[in-house]
Amino acid sequence: MQKIQSQGVHHITLNGADRQTSIDFWEGVLGMPFVFDQPNLDNPREGHLYFDPGDGRLITVFTSEDRKPEARRLPNDPGAVHHIAFSVSHATFTHAKERLEARGVKVYGPKDRGFMDSIYFRDPLGLLVELACYRFEPPVGCTHADVMIEAHRQRVARGDYNIQEVHLAGAIEALVERRQQSLSADRSAKNPYRPA
CATH class of the missing domain: 3.10.180.10 (2,3-Dihydroxybiphenyl 1,2-Dioxygenase, domain 1)
Structure with a gap:
């Protein structure tokens, strides 16, 4: 038995109201460009509108002029x-x-x-x-999920109730140390502000 490995959300389809209400909400309120329009291929009485939520993926909406908001x-x-x-x-x-x-x-x-x-x-x-x-912004080459799983591990190790910014900062530091090389033999925290 093997898994079916997903690689991201392809699209989410919602049942909307009429065409104009759907366009007014998804593009006119949330700023998602209206990028594609065709009939619902499973129900020709409905429209099928496609919007870009900002990452090139799709939110699609089935519309019908019989459905009002x-x-x-x-x-x-x-x-x-x-x-x-x-x-x-x-x-x-x-x-x-x-x-x-x-x-x-x-x-x-x-x-x-x-x-x-x-x-x-x-x-x-x-x-x-x-x-x-x-x-937070994830380090170069990392995703938000990479930071979240490392922050979760640090939260659990500390016995804290939920993820806080201290866990995020620690996660980002750990990810950078693991993923980015350095010529330094000792990458631990230092204090260059010691008294003379």
Whole structure:
């Protein structure tokens, strides 16, 4: 028996409302370019809109002119989608709540997640959406996941409840030391500010 190795999220498809509401939300609120449009090949009565969330991957939305926006809380049953999160820069994050509230959107947060900051709001159909801003940049050649797994190991070793910035800083230092070479025989911390 062997695994089927995934290599990233290909796309996420959501059931949307009508075409214009979907375009207005995904491109007009979240700034995702509308990049592709065709019928839903499994249901020709629906449209299938494609948006770029910023990393070249895709968020796709099935639309129908029979479905109008109705903001209601979606089921939170086992197996249901709880929320969908999108990465934003710190600069964008600092203005996101204000920009959403200017549209009359109720925003929850910001929430301190230790390794990131988040705000939450609902799309026009009630889907919970998170805007997340990492508190760190991974070292060259590393991913956010590389930093997170190393920070997790350091958190567990210290007996801390959740990941905090001290774990992130330690993780980044450890990753740089492992991945980047140095001519120094001793790469430990030093104090060049000792008294003369």
